Amino acid sequence: MVILWEAMLGRTRSRPTKAVVSGLYLIGALILVGCASHSLMPAAQSEAIRDRERALASRADAIQTALKRSGKVGALAFLDTKDGHLVVLPGDSPADAWARYATSSKSETDPVSVPAVVTFVYRADIPKAPEAVTVEALEQQQTQRTSVAALAMELGRLEEKLGVLQRDLVATKQDTDKAVADMRALAEDLGAARKFMLQTAQLGWLNQEVAQENANGIRRMTAATQELTASSAKLEETVRQLSEGLAGQLKELAGRLDAIQNKIQNIK
Helix, strand or coil: CHHHHHHHHHHHHHCCCHHHHHHHHHHHHHHHHHHHHHHHCCHHHHHHHHHHHHHHHCCHHHHHHHHHHHCCCEEEEEECCCCCCEEEEEECCHHHHHHHHHCCCHHHHCCCCCCCEEEEEECCCCCCCCEEEEHHHHHHHHHHHHHHHHHHHHHHHHHHHHHHHHHHHHHHHHHHHHHHHHHHHHHHHHHHHHHHHHHHHHHHHHHHHHHHHHHHHHHHHCCCCHHHHHHHHHHHHHHHHHHHHHHHHHHHHHHHHHHHHHHHHHHC
16 A cells, blocks of 8 residues: 555656546545554455555546546446446435436446445545445435435325315315305295295284174174075184184294294204
8 A cells, every 4th residue: 555655646746637636535545444444354355455445546547537527526436346347436425426326227237246345536626535435335325315205205195185185175165155155045035935924924814804894794784684694694604714724824834934944043
């Protein structure tokens, strides 16, 4: 790692480009990771990591070129574990870069073999050191993103259903209001009919009184002749029966109308 660092310093003295500066950031980060972790690993694994770091740092120019073309903040950079070719996955963050790759058709048609740990390299104009990220963490973040997106879609569907229910409730309320208005109009019509029937009943009672007066007049005329008396008595009895029957029917009809009116008022 020290030899690689000195080699990169030599390159900066002769050609101090942004890509080389980014390469120095990458090497510096790898040195920090290597110093912190290699001592805790078996010698063979530690050497393998050093080889991978050297190979990745030597491709800093290619990484920066790919980043410049993409226009993104950075990219996940690693070497394919099968054939060792450089893989650059642009994105504005490690999670964004992995999500773009995971949701692209290339991940299915031309998948790459990803190591357990990859490096997120920033553009040369962003003075940030590269970040080491585990694939497991990236996959967990992608799973969380997918779950959040699914929940957002479900929430959208629920909001749509709620909107439909609200519109149905409004329509139902309008129908209910119309039914109440119709019932009120019917009650008013029944009230008018009841008033008319009461007036008719009063007229019947008046007719009964008139008939009663006529009967009295007829009785006064019975003194003229016995035949007129008999005829008048029969006529009086007939008129009286008709008047009483009509009065009873009118009273019964008025009672029924009162009952109907009370039921309508209870419905209101």
